[in-house]
Amino acid sequence: NAGVTQTPKFQVLKTGQSMTLQCAQDMNHNSMYWYRQDPGMGLRLIYYSASEGTTDKGEVPNGYNVSRLNKREFSLRLESAAPSQTSVYFCASSEYAGQGSYEQYFGPGTRLTVT
């Protein structure tokens, strides 16, 4: 099992460009999450999908959109990248989202730089 995979691993964008970060999990998990990590800020939730067919905003959703394509895949789209979106992006999955009682499995991350 590969667990949680993310593509690409690294990306450099110019301001205003768009891109989609891909995430897939092979653990048959129901819930998936997108976080961003900035120095000294910990992990901040962007969007999550508690189950296939649903998505909800997290703490920092502005400038992002998501698609839960199927049970395995959850993508994050930056429509018009800004330097403030320079960050490391992690996708995670868990069996369920109920009461946060399920451990989350993280992908290796995408390191994004917006110039």
Place this chain on the structure above:
Amino acid sequence: GQQVMQIPQYQHVQEGEDFTTYCNSSTTLSNIQWYKQRPGGHPVFLIQLVKSGEVKKQKRLTFQFGEAKKNSSLHITATQTTDVGTYFCAGPSQAGTALIFGKGTTLSVSS
């Protein structure tokens, strides 16, 4: 809004010294989870505590959940260079559908 706070932000120790990081929540938690992130890596789940006053051990790591279920700690005995990384605590959001992470404590160890 709901907050999970961790102290200290950074800690440097000599190999063999002990280390403790503390986690405090603004709300009562149904459970708390701890994760470790090695430099350049991704967070990896360590443990979950559920009961008030619960104490769990993993080799040199001791995890505690406070009686009021609003705080937790991670203590490492006799640190090793392999303990280097950032330790995060996380508690469920009030809606119960996501985790709220603390900002983490970054541990460095010199030999």
